[in-house]
Amino acid sequence: MGRQPVLCGLRANGEEFPLEASISQTRESSGKLYTVMLRDVTARVKAEAALEQSREELRRLSANLQGVREEEKTRIARELHDDLGQQLTALKMDLAALEQALSPHVPQPIDAEVAGRSRRMQRMIDSTVASLRRIAADLRPVMLDDLGLAPAIEWLAHDFTNRYGIAVERNIATGPATLTHDAATALFRIVQEALTNVARHADATFVELTLLATDQHYLLRIADNGRGARRHPGAQEGDGQSFGLIGVRERAHRLGGAVQIDTAENDGFALNVTFPLQAVQQEHTHP
Numbered sequence: 001m002g003r004q005p006v007l008c009g010l011r012a013n014g015e016e017f018p019l020e021a022s023i024s025q026t027r028e029s030s031g032k033l034y035t036v037m038l039r040d041v042t043a044r045v046k047a048e049a050a051l052e053q054s055r056e057e058l059r060r061l062s063a064n065l066q067g068v069r070e071e072e073k074t075r076i077a078r079e080l081h082d083d084l085g086q087q088l089t090a091l092k093m094d095l096a097a098l099e100q101a102l103s104p105h106v107p108q109p110i111d112a113e114v115a116g117r118s119r120r121m122q123r124m125i126d127s128t129v130a131s132l133r134r135i136a137a138d139l140r141p142v143m144l145d146d147l148g149l150a151p152a153i154e155w156l157a158h159d160f161t162n163r164y165g166i167a168v169e170r171n172i173a174t175g176p177a178t179l180t181h182d183a184a185t186a187l188f189r190i191v192q193e194a195l196t197n198v199a200r201h202a203d204a205t206f207v208e209l210t211l212l213a214t215d216q217h218y219l220l221r222i223a224d225n226g227r228g229a230r231r232h233p234g235a236q237e238g239d240g241q242s243f244g245l246i247g248v249r250e251r252a253h254r255l256g257g258a259v260q261i262d263t264a265e266n267d268g269f270a271l272n273v274t275f276p277l278q279a280v281q282q283e284h285t286h287p
Contacts, residue, residue, distance in 0.1 A: 062250050
C-alpha cells in the first residue's frame with residue numbers, strides 16, 4: 001500500500017518510539033482474518049532527520065556564500081568604477097593636456113609619430129575604460145542599486161543582444177511593490193544566469209523574458225527558441241543540470257520560490273520561477 005505514515009509506539013519502559021503499521025487480510029470460512037505488522041523505524045527516522053538537517057545546513061551555507069559573494073562583487077565593482085575608472089579618466093585628461101601644452105613651445109608641429117602614439121594611447125585608455133565599466137557592470141550593475149530591478153534587467157537584456165546578437169523581447173511589469181535587496185539581487189542573478197545559458201548552450205535566435213507581479217506572486221519566465229534538451233522518462237527536475245541552474249534553484253528556494261523547467265529536444269528551453277509576493281516585497285513602515 002506504499003509508504004505509511006509514521007506512528008508513535010510505547011515501549012514497556014515508557015519510552016516512545018516511531019513505528020509503521022501495515023494490515024493485511026485473508027478470508028476464512030469463519031470470516032475475515034486481519035494481520036497487523038508493526039515495524040520499529042527508529043533508525044530510519046533518525047537517518048532521515050540527520051539527512052534533512054544536513055541538507056538545511058548546506059542550504060544555509062550556500063545562502064551565506066552567495067551573500068558574501070554579492071558583497072564582494074559589490075565592493076570590487078565600486079572600487080573599479082570609482083577608483084580605477086577615475087584614475088584612467090584623469091590619465092586621459094593629463095595626456096590631452098600634455099599634447100596641447102607641447103604644441104606652442106616647439107618650433108614646429110609635434111612629430112607625426114609622437115602625435116600618432118598620443119592618439120593610440122588615448123584610444124587604449126578609452127578601450128580600457130570601456131572594458132572596466134563592462135567588468136564592473138557584470139560584477140554588480142550600479143543601476144540595480146540606484147534605479148531598481150526593472151531598469152537593471154532592461155540593461156542586461158540590451159547588453160546581451162549587443163554581445164550575442166540574440167533578440168530579447170521583454171515584458172516587464174513589476175507593479176508598485178518595492179523589492180527587498182536580496183529579492184532584487186536574486187531575480188537579477190537568475191535572469192543573468194538564464195541568459196548566459198542561452199548564449200552558451202541553446203543555439204537560439206530569440207528569447208522571451210517576462211517578469212510580472214500579480215496579487216500573490218512574482219512570475220519570472222525566460223524562454224528561448226533554441227535546441228532545447230531531451231527529458232528522459234523518470235528523470236527528476238534537477239537531473240543533469242548545470243551548476244548554474246542549481247544556483248538558480250537555490251536562490252529561488254531561499255525566497256520560498258519554485259522553479260519549473262519546460263523543454264524538449266529541438267523545442268526550446270523555458271525557465272519558470274515563481275516567488276510568493278510576501279517573501280520578496282519590502283515592508284513599508286509607517287511613522
